[in-house]
Amino acid sequence: MHSSALTVLAYCASLASARGWSTIEINDGQWSEVIERDVCVIGGGASGTHAAVSLLDSNKSVVIVERNDHLGGHTRTYLDTATGIPIDIGVVIFHPVPVVFDFFSKFDVPLINMSAVVANEPGQPANFSLPANLYSIFQVNSDFRDGSPVTPDVPSGQAEAIERLAEAMAQYPYLLEGYDLPDPVPEDLYMPFGAFIEKYNATAAFPLVYQISQGMGDLLNVATIYAIKYFNLKDLQYISSGYYTEARGNNSLLYARASQYIGAENMLLESSIVSTNRKNTTHGQLELLVSTRDEGLKLLQCGQVLLTIPPTLNNLRGWDLTPEELSVFTQYITANGYWTGLVKNVGMNQTISNVNSAATTPFNIPVLPALYQLTPVGVLDDVWWAKFAANNPTLTKEEAKSYAERQIATLQKANDIPVTQPEWLEFESHTPFHLQVTFEAIKDGFFRNLTALQGGLDGKMFYSGAAFHTHHSTLLWQFNQDVVIPQMMGTA
């Protein structure tokens, strides 16, 4: 992205709007190309890529605007150059449902049931035909603040508590389909999740939920609606029957093949929206001015727009937001911090996954910001999967990385091994992760207003992505298939 060019354009945009001109008018004739499409998809992550493929299959012409140089969003796969071994360090698991099987099989990308394979034995040479995350290891819990060993409290009656939690969650089956909530909003949904599990006598289920809910920050204190959409009824169902993953541990293959299918001419990579004119066009199409990687400005003329990026005001600079969009998107007050990486030269015992469990907190929840875990990948010598999280998005990527390095040094000292200078093969920011509004806003109908945005601007403006459902690839594809695309096609 040309950040300096964008800054100048953003400045021009503010001057222009003060004088009543739009940036698009000012740049009239300056673009290298006008691209007309039925649908312009903004963001090429899980939901944008799936939607673009579905729309193409419904004979719609599309273009994707994506700020990265590839599609896939939070999907991240490290490819070891020497061996060709892939290691997924972002999105790993999917539910065994038709929308997943159809999407993967369309691109001839094989899946495996993670519970149905014989995992590697700890300490034995890795089976290279299995995904790296199926390299089986012993789990050791320690408090990463000082490296001391911790034996986590195992609450009694966990199985019964999980059943009670499932019953409580089953009262809200519509949460699997988006944010179409009843009015008034049930109190359960805007109370803190800690209060919800207490109310339903399900606190013993919390350690399991926390384990599956990485990235959710201070889970006991997030609104229940967020917690039980992220760890949802379907997770409860598939946790025992098995999640699926790409057969070699390369989920990026799905997006690479989807990119080929969509076609380079339909993707503007390393590109972002500079300005939009969606309200006052003479020809009825929505106009988006895009700053592209190699070819300067391009003007998109779109029959419809599908927005799938996190709808923060920062991300929507230059957009001619409607009062309804503005009143919804200004309500996001926070998000979480989430980073993942692969680190080499740690020197610790490679049959052991180190899990961060605080000695002194309820349910031994780690004190964030901190590494959740440091896990050997098994298929590469002395390479470790690191997951680092924070309760808010304020740490920079460099700060998070240096924090993680200090915790690795703490673990090394506690294990009486030399403190090394770890070498990062990858360190990816997924921050800001999981946008949130206040409990009060949820009670006051935030999600009703969010959902009501669909089909705005006379049926031309649509939305998908985690902010409109949850951070879950399977659920987002289902949401596209069952809710968003039918609305766009007028078949809902």
Ligand SMILES: Cc1cc2nc3c(=O)[nH]c(=O)nc-3n(C[C@H](O)[C@H](O)[C@H](O)COP(=O)(O)OP(=O)(O)OC[C@H]3O[C@@H](n4cnc5c(N)ncnc54)[C@H](O)[C@@H]3O)c2cc1C
């Ligand atoms: C570390 C990690 C592990 C996860 N593991 C799993 C898992 O195992 N299973 C699962 O189902 N879910 C998992 N998730 C959640 C899942 O990845 C997300 O829910 C999903 O990616 C959200 O899809 P999305 O389309 O809303 O956003 P994204 O996939 O993030 O896509 C948004 C896209 O928009 C682009 N973008 C952002 N801003 C702009 C802009 N201004 N202009 C242009 N483009 C922009 C981004 O680069 C990105 O490609 C994981 C998430 C993380 C962070």
